[in-house]
Amino acid sequence: MSVQIEFDSSWQDDFLHRIEHDGPWGNWELFKLAIGVENHLVIPEFEGLMAPSHLSNLTPLPHQLETAKQVIENMNGKAILADEVGLGKTIEAGLILKEYMIRGLVKKVLILVPASLVTQWAIELNSKFFIPAITQRKSYVWEQCDIVVSSIDTAKRNPHREIIYKQDYDLIIIDEAHKLKNNKTKNYEFVQNLKKKFCLLLTATPIQNRIEEIFNLVSLLKPGHLGSETSFYEKYKRDARSLNDDEHLKELVNKVMIRNRRADTGIEWTKRHVETIPIEFSAAERDLYESVTALKSEGDWVQASSFSVMTLQREACSSREAVFYTLKNMLQKKENPTPAFENQIQYLIKKVEAVGQNSKAEKALELIQKVDDKVIIFTEYRATQMYLQWFLKQHGISSVPFRGGFKRGKKDWMRELFQKHAQVLIATEAGGEGINLQFCNHIINFDLPWNPMRLEQRIGRIHRLGQEKDVMIYNFAIRNTVEEHILKLLYEKIELFERVIGELDDILTKLEFGNIEDHLIDIFGQSASEGEMRIKMENLSSMIEFAEGMKKGESHAAAGNS
Amino acid sequence: MQQQEIHNFLLNYFQANECPILENHPGYITIQLTIELDKELMNRPFYWHYLEKTGGIPNPMSLTFITNKEEAPEKLKGEIIHFGSPRLHQIFDSTKSLSRYIRLYENHQYHNSQTPLLPWLCMNVKISYQCDRKRDVFKSIGLQLINGQMVENFHDRLQQITLTPKIPDYSFTLSPLVKPKSGMSRIENYLRSVIEGEEHSWAEEARMRWNQDLRLLDHFYEDVEEENESYSTEKKALQEQYEPKINISFINGGLFYLTEKAI
Numbered sequence: 173m174s175v176q177i178e179f180d181s182s183w184q185d186d187f188l189h190r191i192e193h194d195g196p197w198g199n200w201e202l203f204k205l206a207i208g209v210e211n212h213l214v215i216p217e218f219e220g221l222m223a224p225s226h227l228s229n230l231t232p233l234p235h236q237l238e239t240a241k242q243v244i245e246n247m248n249g250k251a252i253l254a255d256e257v258g259l260g261k262t263i264e265a266g267l268i269l270k271e272y273m274i275r276g277l278v279k280k281v282l283i284l285v286p287a288s289l290v291t292q293w294a295i296e297l298n299s300k301f302f303i304p305a306i307t308q309r310k311s312y313v314w315e316q317c318d319i320v321v322s323s324i325d326t327a328k329r330n331p332h333r334e335i336i337y338k339q340d341y342d343l344i345i346i347d348e349a350h351k352l353k354n355n356k357t358k359n360y361e362f363v364q365n366l367k368k369k370f371c372l373l374l375t376a377t378p379i380q381n382r383i384e385e386i387f388n389l390v391s392l393l394k395p396g397h398l399g400s401e402t403s404f405y406e407k408y409k410r411d412a413r414s415l416n417d418d419e420h421l422k423e424l425v426n427k428v429m430i431r432n433r434r435a436d437t438g439i440e441w442t443k444r445h446v447e448t449i450p451i452e453f454s455a456a457e458r459d460l461y462e463s464v465t466a467l468k469s470e471g472d473w474v475q476a477s478s479f480s481v482m483t484l485q486r487e488a489c490s491s492r493e494a495v496f497y498t499l500k501n502m503l504q505k506k507e508n509p510t511p512a513f514e515n516q517i518q519y520l521i522k523k524v525e526a527v528g529q530n531s532k533a534e535k536a537l538e539l540i541q542k543v544d545d546k547v548i549i550f551t552e553y554r555a556t557q558m559y560l561q562w563f564l565k566q567h568g569i570s571s572v573p574f575r576g577g578f579k580r581g582k583k584d585w586m587r588e589l590f591q592k593h594a595q596v597l598i599a600t601e602a603g604g605e606g607i608n609l610q611f612c613n614h615i616i617n618f619d620l621p622w623n624p625m626r627l628e629q630r631i632g633r634i635h636r637l638g639q640e641k642d643v644m645i646y647n648f649a650i651r652n653t654v655e656e657h658i659l660k661l662l663y664e665k666i667e668l669f670e671r672v673i674g675e676l677d678d679i680l681t682k683l684e685f686g687n688i689e690d691h692l693i694d695i696f697g698q699s700a701s702e703g704e705m706r707i708k709m710e711n712l713s714s715m716i717e718f719a720e721g722m723k724k725g726e727s728h729a730a731a732g733n734s
Numbered sequence: 735m736q737q738q739e740i741h742n743f744l745l746n747y748f749q750a751n752e753c754p755i756l757e758n759h760p761g762y763i764t765i766q767l768t769i770e771l772d773k774e775l776m777n778r779p780f781y782w783h784y785l786e787k788t789g790g791i792p793n794p795m796s797l798t799f800i801t802n803k804e805e806a807p808e809k810l811k812g813e814i815i816h817f818g819s820p821r822l823h824q825i826f827d828s829t830k831s832l833s834r835y836i837r838l839y840e841n842h843q844y845h846n847s848q849t850p851l852l853p854w855l856c857m858n859v860k861i862s863y864q865c866d867r868k869r870d871v872f873k874s875i876g877l878q879l880i881n882g883q884m885v886e887n888f889h890d891r892l893q894q895i896t897l898t899p900k901i902p903d904y905s906f907t908l909s910p911l912v913k914p915k916s917g918m919s920r921i922e923n924y925l926r927s928v929i930e931g932e933e934h935s936w937a938e939e940a941r942m943r944w945n946q947d948l949r950l951l952d953h954f955y956e957d958v959e960e961e962n963e964s965y966s967t968e969k970k971a972l973q974e975q976y977e978p979k980i981n982i983s984f985i986n987g988g989l990f991y992l993t994e995k996a997i
Contacts, residue, residue, distance in 0.1 A: 174930075175934050175937045175978050175979060175980055176979050176980070177926055177929055177930075177979075177980045177981075177982065178979060178980065178981045178982065179922050179925075179926070179982045180981065180982060180983045180984055181918075181922070181984075182984075183834065183984045183987075184915070184918055186834075186835070187834075187835050187914075187918075187987065188914060188915055190835050191914050191989065194837075195837070197835060197836050197837045197899065197988070198832065198833030198834060198835055198836045198986070198988075199750055199751075199832070199833050199836075200833075200836060200838060200897060200899070201746065201749075201750040202747070202750045202751070202829055202832050202833035203833040203836050203986055203988070205743070205746055205747060205750065205829050205833075206829045206830045206833060206985060206986055207858060207872075207874075207889055207985065207986070208743070209743075209826045209829055209830065210830070210858070210860060210872055210985050211872060212735050212817075213826070213870075214860065214870040214871070214872050215868050215869055215870045216869070216870070217869055218863070218867040218868065218869045218936060219867065223818075226735060226736070226816075226817040226818070228736060228737070245866070245867050246866075248866060248975050270818055273818030273819070273820075274817055274818040275868075276823055279820050279823075298803075298814075301816075302737075302814070302816030302817070302818070302819075303816065303818070303819075304814050304816070304819065318820055394968070394971075395964070396964030396965070396967060396968050397951065397954065397968055398954050399954040399955050399964075399965075400964070404954070407954075420950060420953045420954070423950060424950060427947075427950075
């Protein structure tokens with residue numbers, strides 16, 4: 173087979189001119205150095221990476237090297253890295269970036285990550301990869317620095333956006349890219365308009381088998397590759413979930429996405445120990461819970477959806493502060509409240525005031541004192557968070573709060589305070605994502621989220637690469653409440669806590685019945701009797717078990733490496 | 735290239751360019767640039783233009799490079815240099831461009847009689863086999879311009895010989911029978927024939943991968959009838975990604991006058 177050979181002869185005249193005019197001639201030392209440089213830059217084989225041999229501070233794991241190799245050799249630098257949580261996507265992205273920089277193919281880079289991870293990304297790139305990444309703090313940074321790390325929320329706002337649009341990026345890396353599944357959002361539009369040569373999308377959530385998500389993410393990587401949006405949807409009905417049936421789509425997904433699974437990496441993971449701690453309400457707490465529950469039967473309790481009753485029930489299991497906060501809000505938001513409504517609220521507030529202790533908080537205190545090590549407490553409610561901080565302080569235990577809404581600097585600071593000074597970190601749900609706390613190995617689930625994925629994310633904060641000890645998880649559940657039901661009937665049944673991270677999201681994506689949370693609201697809200705509820709819960713857990721069976725039986729569309 | 739090698743490389747580069755080394759410590763070096771190197775590296779043409787117009791006193795910059803952050807003083811201001819950093823690439827490029835052509839004589843020790851020196855044309859090239867992947871081969875070819883003898887690994891052989899930019903005493907050069915220009919095409923033809931004789935299964939495999947991707951692309955456009963702009967852009971992008979080609983690029987070269995026994 174013949175291959176076209178291009179011979180660069182642009183230098184010939186220059187050379188001949190110097191021969192004719194006897195110079196000017198170069199310096200022999202530099203001449204030799206140039207050859208030395210060239211020998212360093214030569215790519216000796218079609219396959220293989222050069223970066224690892226230049227990284228003395230890093231020993232990448234085999235699956236990380238393999239991923240970087242795939243992206244560079246087979247995917248032309250356009251890929252979705254969808255490893256399960258905690259397998260080191262940052263390292264993979266760093267390897268790819270480094271490799272391209274060594275090959276001289278990448279110079280200008282934009283890295284968009286959640287605000288809480290900006291500093292961490294920059295530190296890792298600098299220390300592990302010798303890549304001088306700068307965190308964006310001033311607007312001139314976009315133009316003057318080659319490698320910038322920023323949060324997408326900052327980047328998409330003016331004046332930054334206008335400046336960024338003017339840059340030609342060689343590589344763009346986006347962490348937590350599952351937030352770009354919807355092409356109607358500002359974030360999506362922003363990323364779509366960036367000028368880029370290579371692009372890496374990092375996400376812990378696999379592309380769920382939804383045509384729309386595939387279209388949107390692939391269109392970011394390879395605009396136009398799937399044809400126009402309309403013709404694409406004509407072919408594959410928008411909500412169809414027929415990915416597995418379509419060879420072409422399957423092939424395409426394998427061409428742009430790599431998903432390493434924990435089980436395939438062969439890495440020894442530390443164990444998880446799960447302990448459920450049942451807690452008894454005090455009389456006053458029980459009274460509050462029952463009063464809230466009774467609202468359900470007060471048929472016309474002014475538009476009170478089963479949802480808000482459920483919320484109050486769950487809050488009553490967390491803290492009286494959480495209940496109080498919601499009640500106050502309900503009253504304020506109500507336009508022209510009827511006297512009956514006001515009375516009802518006032519009645520409940522009286523019940524709140526009657527509660528003198530928090531049984532869970534006391535248990536938590538006891539546990540923290542016993543553990544005598546760093547502990548993370550997760551709660552769903554801010555009011556509980558504030559109460560706990562106050563409560564622990566009363567007993568001489570230092571704690572720091574953590575919320576998703578914190579600015580980047582504050583998050584970094586809180587993380588550092590926790591690592592160096594405080595014993596306890598109290599995080600609300602939003603704090604669950606995007607912060608790595610491997611130095612701690614105890615988690616208290618003060619109350620339980622209804623979306624099992626959120627539990628996964630909580631645990632994923634500490635059970636990840638770099639965790640050296642076994643992870644202890646304590647689940648608090650008040651006896652004879654919705655909380656205990658969900659823990660006993662669902663989470664324990666599907667062995668949620670024993671699963672390795674990432675396994676569950678696979679299983680859940682197999683289920684075609686939508687959001688688990690909605691099902692739970694339906695079960696608890698609409699069931700007429702305890703018995704009905706039990707049966708419905710049984711059904712739900714059987715469905716999940718069924719999906720698990722399906723998963724075992726087949727190989728995945730997104731089985732990673734081709 | 736490990737950080738220590740980078741450190742040594744920088745030292746060699748600046749010394750070869752006659753820049754005073756102000757500081758040289760483990761982890762960092764500080765260099766006083768010469769006017770030439772300031773122009774070469776600092777990218778401030780306006781400053782130099784202004785200076786030349788006004789006749790001011792030139793003030794070339796000094797640079798600090800940190801080659802190991804852990805060993806350098808904490809407060810030290812400087813550029814962190816790593817393999818892959820744009821600054822290092824710039825210096826690599828400059829190394830190549832500053833000394834592309836050279837002429838040297840063998841510094842022989844035959845002082846008893848007049849010694850003839852034979853002209854050799856040397857070309858150092860990089861052959862890049864390129865498709866969606868890439869492989870490079872470095873080749874150094876020497877061609878004797880009297881009898882047409884061609885030698886590979888010429889650069890390595892030169893390392894065994896002491897060379898000097900001035901013609902040594904008791905020496906005279908023979909003038910080439912092969913003109914340098916035709917010498918260059920001889921080397922080009924030699925390289926072409928060597929490459930053509932190689933086995934190119936890599937190119938075949940690349941064409942197969944290319945076709946596979948084309949089929950996939952076609953599938954998504956099979957219902958679109960009229961000429962479609964994004965289809966042709968995508969198709970072109972695939973061509974750029976996969977089409978196998980071989981580039982021979984010139985690194986540097988020169989004329990070497992060597993004794994008969996040297997090679």
